[in-house]
Amino acid sequence: MRHASIGKLFSSVRMLSTGALALGVLAAHPASAVEIEYWQYVFESRVQAMDELIKEFEAENPDITVKQVTFPYADYQTRVVAAKAAGKGPDVVQLFYGWLDNFVAGGLVQPLSKEKFPAADIEKDFFPIVSAMKRGEDYYGLPTAVRSMALFYNKNLFKDAGLDPNKPPQTLDEMIAAAKATTKQDSAGNFQTVGMALDIARQDHNWWREILIRQFGGEPYSADGSKVTYDSDGGRKALDFYTGLQTGEKVGQEGFMDEGQAAFRAGLAAMVIDGTFRLASFNTISGFEWGVTELPAAADGTRSNYASYFANAIGGTAEGEKLEAAEKFLAFISSEKAMNVWLDKVGELPARKSVALSEKNLADPIYGPFIRGLNYAHTTLFVDEAAQRQITIDMVNSVLLQGQSTTDALNAAAAKEQQLIDKRKAN
Amino acid sequence: MTTQSAPTTTAAGKYRFRPGLIVAWTLLFIGGIIMITPLLFMFSTSLKTAGQVYDLRLIPAAPTFDNYIRVLSDGRFVRWFLNSSLIAVVVTASCLFFDSLVAYTLAKFDFAGRKLIFLAILSTLMIPTEMLVIPWYLMSSKLGWLDSYWGIMFPGMMTAFGVFLMRQFFETVPNDFLEAARVDGLNEFQIWWKIAMPLVTPALSALAIFTFLGNWTAFFWPLIVTTDKDLYTLPVGLSSFAVEQSIQWEMIMTGAAIATIPTLLIFLFFQRYIVRGVMLGGVKG
C-alpha cells in the first residue's frame, strides 16, 4: 500500500515535471529564433564579461540567441581550423590580431560588410592599432578592447624598503635601484622577496621585444615585419639588461614562484611588468596595496609600449540569417556600452578613442598609465606568436641556464625567427 | 622454530624476530611513508589558506575546508567527476561484454581463420594509441564526434588486452559443461552468458579493475577530443583548472585532492579484490 501511494506520487510528480519542462522548453525557444555561436579562448573574466554582454544583447534582440563556446588558449587556433574543416565554424569568432593571416588564408573569417562597418568610421573611432585587422581594402574584425603594459608595484614592500609608495620609478635606473632596495635573500642566498618578478614566458618577451630593444637604440623588426632586426647592438644591450637583472643585479629569478604574476600576487615580488588583462586577477589581492605606473623610460627619455588585442570577426561560414545576426552581435560587442562593461569586468582598455580617453579614465590611477601608454605603443606583426615567443624563451634560457653569451644566443634566436617568418610568408 | 611450509603465504617461509628482518621492516615502512608523502602534502595544502601555503608544516595550523567549498561550488568538478564516472563505467561494461565474447569465441569455437583473427587482434597491442589519435581525431571531426561522450569512449570500447586475458581463462573452462548445456537446448549465446561467464569471474573482475582504472585516469585522448569544458573528464578538467588558477597552489592541491579521493576510497574498501585482480591480470597477461 505504501508502495502504491509512493508510486502514484512519483508518477504524478513525474508528469508535472515533464509538463513544466515542456513548457519551459517552449518558452525558451520562440519559434523563429536564430542561434549563433561565439567563440573565444578560456579566461575566466573574459568569459564572464561575454556572458553579461550576451544577456544584454539577447534582451535587446529576443529573436537571436548566442551560444558562447570556449577553448584553451593553446589549442584555440587548431579548434577553429578543425571546425571549419568539418563545416561547423563559429558565426562570430575572436582571434588574436596576429593570427589574421592564417585565418584569412584558411577562410575562417570573412571581410566586414562595408555598409554596416564603414572603414572611415572605423579609422575615426578606433585607436590606430586597429589597422592590423586590415588587409587590402577590407577590415576583418573589430576589437572590443586593447591591452597595453605597465609596471605594477607593491606599495607595502616599497614602504618597508624606505621608498615612497606614491613615487614609483620612472626610469630604468630608478627601477633597478628600487628593485635592489626591495630584494631580500635568506642566509643561503635563496630569494625571499624579489625586487623584479621575471617571467619571460608571459609578458617579459613583449617587454624585451617592443620596448627594451627600442630603448637601447635598436628595432625588433623591419617596418613590414618581414625582417628580424634585433640582432644588432641595441638588441644585444637590451638582452644584456634583461638577463642582467638576474645574473648581474640579482634582483629577480626566472621561475621564482613558478610565474611572475604569482610572485606578485603572493606579495613576494616588489614589481612586475604585466598587461591590463592581469588587472582582474590582481584586483582580488587583499594582502597589500599595489599601484601602477607607466613602463620605465630609458635614461634619454625614450618610452615605448606594446599594445595588442583580440578582435572579433565574422566566421567564414556565416551566411543568410546567421550572418545578419552575427553582424548585429559584432556591432553590439564593439559598441561603447560593451567596452565599458569589458573595462569593468576584464580590465581591458576600450578600443574606441572616445571611450578610452575620457577624463575619468585618464585620471584613474590604475587605467591612466595604461591608456597613456597607448599613445606611443607598437604592435608586433607576429606570424606565429607561440613559436616566436618560444624562440625568445629559449634564447633567455640558453643565457641563464646554459651560460651562453648574449651575442650568440641573440644571433641564434634571430636566425631561427627569420627562418620561421620566411617560411610563413612564403606560403 | 624452523620454517613451515605454507604454500599460500610467503614463499620464503616465516622468520620471526630476526634482526635483519626488523631492519627491513623499518626501511620498508619508512619507504612506504615516503611514497605517500606527496599525497599527504596534497591533502595538507588543500586545507590551508593562501597565506599558509608557504608554511610547510604537514599539519595545517588552522585547517579549513574553504578551498573545497570554493572549488566544488561552481559545479565544474562535480560535472567532471560525473563525466569520468559515466565514461569509465560504460567503457568497462562494454569491454567486459565484448572482450569476453570474442575471447570465448576464439577459445571454444572451431572454425577456419580462428588463429588468424586472434593474431590480428593481438597485433593491435603493438600499435600505440599515440599513433592512432590523429586518424581518430580526423574521423571524429568528420563524423561530429568531437566534444561528445561517444567521442571520448569509442576507442576503448573493446581491447586486445581484454581479449587476451579472457581467452586464457576461457580455455580452462571444461567443454563438458558447455556440451551439457547444448544438449539442454540452450543456444550458444545463452551458454556463454549463463554457463561460461560465471566460471571466469576472477578474470572479469581483474579486467574490470584494469579497464576502469585506465579509463578513469586517461588523459591524452580526452584532452584532444574535447574542448567543451562541460565534457572534460576529471584529469583533463583538473589540468585546465590548474593552469587557469594562475598558480594558486592551495586551489590546485584541492583540485588534485578532489580528483584523487574517489579512487582512494574505492581502494580502501576493495583493497583485497583490487590487488588480487592486478596480480591475476599481470601474471596471466
Next chain:
Amino acid sequence: MLLNQTAAGAVQKPRAWDWLSISTKQIVWAWTFLAVPMLFFTVVRFYPTAEAFYLSLTDWDFLRPANFVGLENYQTLLTDPVFWQVFRNTFAYLLIGTPISIVLSFVIAYYLDRIEFGHAFIRALYFLPFLTTAAAMAWVWRWFYQPPPIGVINSLLGAFGIGAQPFLRSVDQALPAIMVTAIWAGLGFQIIIFLAGLRAIPATYHEAARVDGLGEFTILRKITLPLLKPTTVFLVVFSSIGFLRIFDQVYNMTSNDPGGPLNTTKPLVLMIYQTAFSSYQMGYAAAQTVVLFLILFAISMGQLWILRSR
C-alpha cells in the same frame, strides 16, 4: 533425440537452420559473435593505422588540401635538431627509468614478501600512488620541486644545509625530476606483480635449498630470479613501453614551457601533440607517430629477443 526435438519431447517443424550440421552452426555462431568486434577493430585500430602511415607521406595541415610528398616528412624529421633532442630525451626516460623502477620494485617486493605484520598496510602504502591520476600528481610534484620558499624538497635540502636546486628550471635536472614522478607512480604496480610472481614459486624449492645449506643470496640468484624471469620480462617490456610513451607528467609539469626548459624534457609524444594540435601540421605529426611506433616495436622485440628463455 532428434535434432528438432526439444527436451520435453515435442517435435517441432524442421526449419532451415536445423538442416545445418553442428559444425556449420558453430561457424555461424562464431562469426555472428565476431561480426561487431571485428568491425570495431577494423574501424578503430586497423584502418587508422593505415591512415596514419598514409598521412605521414603527405603535407596536410588542415588549411590546404593534402599533397603527397613521399618521405619528405621523415627527411625533415631526421635533419631537425629538436627531433634528435626529443629522441635522446625519450631514450633517457627509458634507459634510466626502467632499470631503476624494476630494481627498486623487486627489492621492495622481495622484502615485503617476507613480512607478515602489517603486510597489507605497507603494501597499500606502496600501491596507492598507482591509483592516482598522473595529471593530478604531476601538479603535486611540480609544487614539491618549487624553489624556496614554497618548495618542499628544497626546504628539506635547506634544513640539511644543501643549497636550493633548480629542478624543473634546470636543463640537467628537469628530466630526472619528471622521471621520479613517473617512477613513483608505477612502482606500486610493479611491486604487486613481483609479489605475485614470488608467491608463485613453490615454497618447497626454497626449503630444499635451505636444507642443502645454500645462503639467502645464492638462493636469490640461482632459484628466485630465474623462476621470476617471465614476470620480470613482462614488467621490463611493460614499463619500457610506458616510459617511451610518457606524456601526462611532462605536459602538466612544464605547462608554461612545454617540454622545456630548452626542450630538455620533451618526449616524442609531446612533440607529436604539439605538431598536430598546436601547429596543426598533421602530415608531419603522423610521420612522428610512425617513428614512435617503430621505436616501440624495435624496443619490445629487442627486449623479448634478448630476454628470451635459453
